[in-house]
Amino acid sequence: MPTKHLLKIEDLHHSFENEEVLKGISFSLDKGETKVIVGPSGTGKSTILNNIIRLVPPTRGKIYLEDTEITSAKKINEIRQQIGFVFQDFGLFNHLTAKGNIMIGLTKVKKMNKKEAEELAMLELDRVGLKEYAASYPSQLSGGQKQRVGIARALAMQPKLILFDEPTSSLDPELTGEVLKVMRNLAEEGMTMLVVTHEMGFARSVADELIFMEAGNIVEQGNPEKLFTDPDHQRTKEFLFQLTDLYGEGEN
Amino acid sequence: MLDIFMEYYPLFLSGLGVTVFVTIISCFSGTVLGTFLALGKIYGNKFVSAVVRTIISVIRGTPLLVQLFIIYYGLPSWGINMSPITAAIISFIINSGVYQAEYLRGSIQSISGSQLKAAQSIGMTKWQGIRHIILPQALRRVIPSWTNEFIYMIKYSSLAYVIGARELMTEGKLIASRNYQFFDVYLVVALIYLIVIIFFVAIFNRIEKKVTIP
Numbered sequence: 099m100p101t102k103h104l105l106k107i108e109d110l111h112h113s114f115e116n117e118e119v120l121k122g123i124s125f126s127l128d129k130g131e132t133k134v135i136v137g138p139s140g141t142g143k144s145t146i147l148n149n150i151i152r153l154v155p156p157t158r159g160k161i162y163l164e165d166t167e168i169t170s171a172k173k174i175n176e177i178r179q180q181i182g183f184v185f186q187d188f189g190l191f192n193h194l195t196a197k198g199n200i201m202i203g204l205t206k207v208k209k210m211n212k213k214e215a216e217e218l219a220m221l222e223l224d225r226v227g228l229k230e231y232a233a234s235y236p237s238q239l240s241g242g243q244k245q246r247v248g249i250a251r252a253l254a255m256q257p258k259l260i261l262f263d264e265p266t267s268s269l270d271p272e273l274t275g276e277v278l279k280v281m282r283n284l285a286e287e288g289m290t291m292l293v294v295t296h297e298m299g300f301a302r303s304v305a306d307e308l309i310f311m312e313a314g315n316i317v318e319q320g321n322p323e324k325l326f327t328d329p330d331h332q333r334t335k336e337f338l339f340q341l342t343d344l345y346g347e348g349e350n
Numbered sequence: 351m352l353d354i355f356m357e358y359y360p361l362f363l364s365g366l367g368v369t370v371f372v373t374i375i376s377c378f379s380g381t382v383l384g385t386f387l388a389l390g391k392i393y394g395n396k397f398v399s400a401v402v403r404t405i406i407s408v409i410r411g412t413p414l415l416v417q418l419f420i421i422y423y424g425l426p427s428w429g430i431n432m433s434p435i436t437a438a439i440i441s442f443i444i445n446s447g448v449y450q451a452e453y454l455r456g457s458i459q460s461i462s463g464s465q466l467k468a469a470q471s472i473g474m475t476k477w478q479g480i481r482h483i484i485l486p487q488a489l490r491r492v493i494p495s496w497t498n499e500f501i502y503m504i505k506y507s508s509l510a511y512v513i514g515a516r517e518l519m520t521e522g523k524l525i526a527s528r529n530y531q532f533f534d535v536y537l538v539v540a541l542i543y544l545i546v547i548i549f550f551v552a553i554f555n556r557i558e559k560k561v562t563i564p
């Protein structure tokens with residue numbers, strides 16, 4: 099079924115062995131939108147992101163990237179090139195410098211020549227404020243810097259959208275700010291983003307829509323301001339208050 | 351001792367040349383073989399990994415000398431004849447390849463699966479991820495075991511003397527049987543092995559330092 103949404107998820111189910119972690123998730127994402135998924139741990143938030151690029155193939159349901167149905171598309175690696183992914187544990191290639199991490203996808207996947215790839219890599223590193231760390235290896239970078247390289251790597255592939263899987267959850271609180279700032283800038287520049295996070299401040303101020311999930315279902319979705327101040331469900335209210343208490347408003 | 355070396359050094363050196371030649375060819379080819387075996391065992395389908403497991407257990411479970419004899423004395427009855435050096439090299443490649451496969455398997459598995467996931471997330475195929483992301487890290491990590499393997503191989507290559515390949519040990523034996531100075535001749539042989547091994551270990555340690563990931 100064709101769709102004019104950039105990303106559309108229809109009745110997504112996922113089971114690990116006998117446990118159903120996603121019980122029919124549907125939502126869509128338009129170009130330039132930022133949607134944030136929040137919810138307790140083990141609710142299946144990250145599984146949705148992994149299902150989208152089929153790092154973990156979904157059990158049932160359909161996902162469309164523009165007009166292409168990607169749940170069964172043969173050449174998944176071509177789909178993955180169009181969807182950036184930012185990992186909780188950064189996923190940087192340990193044997194490559196910051197610049198090398200960004201270049202390798204350009205040269206090996208996009209078959210770009212080395213010089214062009216290098217220029218683009220430097221551009222993207224500059225965009226996340228790490229130009230002077232181009233020659234550093236992952237082990238020489240702080241967590242926040244690693245994650246910014248991770249974002250630059252995703253950006254360099256010029257994806258249609260970027261998925262963020264708890265991008266600040268492995269970071270010390272004082273390092274989350276620099277990562278969230280980069281993400282906020284991206285949202286403002288019109289990048290399409292789907293973000294799983296516990297950062298309530300970010301969710302509230304950046305998201306076009308907030309999706310609250312629990313136990314494999316979407317409990318409530320809508321304008322973040324509404325969910326924070328006047329949610330339809332009591333459970334939404336409890337969760338959002340609790341997290342805001344726990345994590346504060348994030349970014350300072 | 352020095353006089354023995356001075357008297358026979360062309361023989362010692364030509365034997366040493368064969369030893370080093372056999373070792374280098376066997377070890378490097380063994381790495382190539384070992385890489386394919388390790389990848390087959392880890393990433394292959396059920397059939398491939400079962401075949402690899404069988405090869406590894408057969409080769410590891412039988413003495414190198416027996417393998418050497420099967421290749422040199424056994425294969426001719428199937429019409430396959432080869433020189434002693436060729437037979438030695440082939441059996442050493444197979445033997446070393448199998449051991450290296452196991453070292454490499456450990457090394458590959460010590461690299462977290464998230465590296466491959468990350469590679470696939472930017473659109474690499476599994477094979478590209480293995481080639482560009484996993485192997486460059488795994489091969490670096492395996493250098494210390496590889497150095498060990500090389501040292502073993504220099505010494506084990508002396509086994510080739512039993513089929514008459516003219517490597518260092520064979521030359522030593524020929525010289526000793528000519529001048530009857532067994533003690534001194536074999537001492538020279540031992541010293542040559544020692545010096546060569548110290549030399550190669552120094553080289554590999556330098557390489558290891560040079561390619562280490564910060």
